Amino acid sequence: MLRVQVLVLLLAAVLLYPTRIDRVSSHEESGEWHCDSGSEIRVQAEFRPGIITLDGKVDDWKDVDGSDFPLLPALDPDADKEYNAGKMTLKAVHDGKEAYFMLQVNGNYAYTQGDSNKCASVALMFQIGENATYHRMGGCEEGPDSCTNKTCHGHEVDIMHFSLGNAIPGRLYGGNPANRFGHLVDVYAWNPHCRYLDGISPLGNDTSAQNDWQGSWWHSSLTDHSGFIKDDSPYASEGQKGTYYFEFSRPLRTMDRLQQDAQFTIGKSNKLSAAFWYPMDSKPWHGSGHYSISCDWIPLDFISGGGSEVAQKSPWGAATAFSLLFSVVALCVSIFIGHRFSSTSRTANFIPMDNL
Ligand SMILES: *[C@@H]1O[C@H](CO)[C@@H](O)[C@H](O)[C@H]1NC(C)=O
Numbered sequence: 353m354l355r356v357q358v359l360v361l362l363l364a365a366v367l368l369y370p371t372r373i374d375r376v377s378s379h380e381e382s383g384e385w386h387c388d389s390g391s392e393i394r395v396q397a398e399f400r401p402g403i404i405t406l407d408g409k410v411d412d413w414k415d416v417d418g419s420d421f422p423l424l425p426a427l428d429p430d431a432d433k434e435y436n437a438g439k440m441t442l443k444a445v446h447d448g449k450e451a452y453f454m455l456q457v458n459g460n461y462a463y464t465q466g467d468s469n470k471c472a473s474v475a476l477m478f479q480i481g482e483n484a485t486y487h488r489m490g491g492c493e494e495g496p497d498s499c500t501n502k503t504c505h506g507h508e509v510d511i512m513h514f515s516l517g518n519a520i521p522g523r524l525y526g527g528n529p530a531n532r533f534g535h536l537v538d539v540y541a542w543n544p545h546c547r548y549l550d551g552i553s554p555l556g557n558d559t560s561a562q563n564d565w566q567g568s569w570w571h572s573s574l575t576d577h578s579g580f581i582k583d584d585s586p587y588a589s590e591g592q593k594g595t596y597y598f599e600f601s602r603p604l605r606t607m608d609r610l611q612q613d614a615q616f617t618i619g620k621s622n623k624l625s626a627a628f629w630y631p632m633d634s635k636p637w638h639g640s641g642h643y644s645i646s647c648d649w650i651p652l653d654f655i656s657g658g659g660s661e662v663a664q665k666s667p668w669g670a671a672t673a674f675s676l677l678f679s680v681v682a683l684c685v686s687i688f689i690g691h692r693f694s695s696t697s698r699t700a701n702f703i704p705m706d707n708l
């Protein structure tokens with residue numbers, strides 16, 4: 353029995369192993385664009401309920417494994433032009449209802465009140481439509497006057513962009529109906545020229561759309577008192593060495609009915625990317641001057657809760673554990689009955705049926 357179970361477990365391990373070493377398939381597109389990401393990283397969002405507070409501070413992430421990505425210019429991913437202060441660390445978890453993301457990157461403190469282009473900034477991008485490419489934000493071929501949800505169907509990407517120029521560190525942003533307070537916006541796009549806030553579209557607006565994202569930021573040079581207010585800006589002195597932290601959350605599923613949000617499912621995978629803007633040499637950044645974690649999508653796996661990975665992925669794991677338990681119980685019961693039978697037959701008198 354035990355040998356069969358070991359065999360089944362081995363077989364399950366062999367069957368499951370290839371899914372862990374899948375390569376990120378890099379693709380080359382027509383024209384000058386060339387991507388050979390070679391990255392084998394899969395971001396794993398495990399079930400870790402009740403550990404994350406969205407306050408920009410990241411001590412609560414210390415037991416969560418992350419992935420490190422070199423930051424290359426998004427439009428010219430050349431290793432010689434890598435962001436020189438270090439890699440970006442990306443972590444993700446979920447609690448069964450919400451997905452949580454943490455981005456961390458070194459950078460001297462830069463903050464100019466009211467001018468987001470002179471502050472650091474981050475974005476997350478997810479595939480929605482099955483034909484949406486990483487390159488060119490969905491890659492729809494239509495121009496700004498011809499892209500619609502019909503002509504670009506299948507090329508939808510979902511973007512969350514957090515700008516810091518008016519965002520107080522440690523405070524929560526986003527999560528508002530229809531993006532009213534522009535620090536943390538929920539956007540969808542078909543290509544870089546066809547980008548819209550959720551609910552806004554070339555064919556008409558939909559007021560039911562929501563900004564489902566929430567987020568907060570922090571920098572390690574900031575000193576935490578009882579909370580910052582706008583009058584404390586710029587919150588720390590310019591140019592201090594340190595690390596930027598960004599935390600975001602979003603429900604796994606949203607009320608979107610227009611293909612403007614990616615939907616996350618426990619046990620399934622999505623495709624994501626992350627971008628970073630920074631005022632290099634104190635010069636304001638411009639929209640396309642961002643760094644990216646890869647020149648192609650990175651797979652993001654939502655892992656279901658409980659037990660070890662093999663046990664949750666393989667129905668055989670549970671079945672063999674149960675059969676082992678069952679056989680142990682059966683053995684105990686038979687020993688017990690055998691013992692009872694032999695002892696009662698020795699001590700108690702046998703009562704023939706016809707005497708009752
Ligand atoms: C994606 O592209 C394939 C091949 O061109 C096509 O058959 C499919 O319908 C497209 N999917 C969507 C959602 O447009």
Ligand SMILES: *[C@@H]1O[C@H](CO)[C@@H](O)[C@H](O)[C@H]1NC(C)=O
Pocket residue numbers: 552553555556557
């Ligand atoms: C949709 O909303 C945008 C931004 O608020 C506005 O400029 C545009 O006129 C609206 N379009 C329609 C058709 O209402």
Ligand SMILES: *[C@@H]1O[C@H](CO)[C@@H](O)[C@H](O)[C@H]1NC(C)=O
Pocket residue numbers: 501502553555556557558610
């Ligand atoms: C396109 O968007 C409009 C306006 O939001 C909506 O009424 C329409 O149903 C959408 N069409 C498709 C094919 O999704």
